[in-house]
Amino acid sequence: DVKVTQSSRYLVKRTGEKVFLECVQDMDHENMFWYRQDPGLGLRLIYFSYDVKMKEKGDIPEGYSVSREKKERFSLILESASTNQTSMYLCASSLQGAFTEAFFGQGTRLTVV
Amino acid sequence: GIQVEQSPPDLILQEGANSTLRCNFSDSVNNLQWFHQNPWGQLINLFYIPSGTKQNGRLSATTVATERYSLLYISSSQTTDSGVYFCAVGSAGGTSYGKLTFGQGTILTVHP
Numbered sequence: 001d002v003k004v005t006q007s008s009r010y011l012v013k014r015t016g017e018k019v020f021l022e023c024v025q026d027m028d029h030e031n032m033f034w035y036r037q038d039p040g041l042g043l044r045l046i047y048f049s050y051d052v053k054m055k056e057k058g059d060i061p062e063g064y065s066v067s068r069e070k071k072e073r074f075s076l077i078l079e080s081a082s083t084n085q086t087s088m089y090l091c092a093s094s095l096q097g098a099f100t101e102a103f104f105g106q107g108t109r110l111t112v113v
Numbered sequence: 114g115i116q117v118e119q120s121p122p123d124l125i126l127q128e129g130a131n132s133t134l135r136c137n138f139s140d141s142v143n144n145l146q147w148f149h150q151n152p153w154g155q156l157i158n159l160f161y162i163p164s165g166t167k168q169n170g171r172l173s174a175t176t177v178a179t180e181r182y183s184l185l186y187i188s189s190s191q192t193t194d195s196g197v198y199f200c201a202v203g204s205a206g207g208t209s210y211g212k213l214t215f216g217q218g219t220i221l222t223v224h225p
Contacts, residue, residue, distance in 0.1 A: 009153075031210055031211045033211075033212065033213075035215075037154075042215050042216070042217050042218065043199070043201075043213075043215040044215075045212055045213075045214075048210060048211075048212060050210045050211075056210070058212070059114075088154055090154075090156065092156075092213075094211045095211075097210075097211065098143045098144060098203055098205075098210065098211050099143050099144060099163070100144070100211050101146065101158065101161040102146065102201075102211060102213060103158060104148075104155065104156040104158075105155070106153065106154070106155045107153075107154040107155055107156075109154065
């Protein structure tokens with residue numbers, strides 16, 4: 001079975017902190033994604049990566065950056081956390097290309113106070 | 114970008130009832146998935162179905178890509194079916210890299 005693991009289920013951080021959300025997949029997938037989910041707004045794509053060291057902005061990249069130094073790991077970085085980044089963050093991975101099934105991690109519920 | 118609309122937004126059923134969830138999309142797709150979000154927030158894969166029909170136990174799905182819709186059927190519903198059901202699509206236009214656009218979801222509540 002494909003496994004996508006996010007480092008934390010729940011996280012509480014202070015405004016202004018630098019926050020790292022980690023995601024690891026064990027199926028040698030080329031594509032990895034970070035989404036955030038908010039009530040009334042659904043799931044929106046923040047960033048994605050289609051190869052090691054490659055990254056592309058999604059629909060809402062402002063305030064975020066990403067890192068992909070190894071194929072299996074994709075990190076989302078909040079450079080200076082703000083209260084409007086309180087959200088559910090979901091990581092996903094899929095094989096190379098467009099015609100592939102995506103698999104999601106368990107989610108990280110981040111609260112910025 | 115591509116638009117995805119799911120209906121109904123909310124659905125309340127008695128255990129044992131059948132239901133149909135619909136997903137309409139505004140453009141050609143190369144990827145369509147149905148997910149169930151459990152109470153802890155994880156998205157569980159139900160179907161990868163860019164076209165055709167698939168069945169898995171009490172669940173089945175049909176995608177008619179030429180008419181830009183997909184249907185998820187749940188038969189003999191159980192309380193454990195409760196949760197949010199999402200349809201997500203990958204646009205066939207341009208280079209999508211497997212990116213998904215999600216609908217707003219259908220909140221299903223099954224009462225015993």
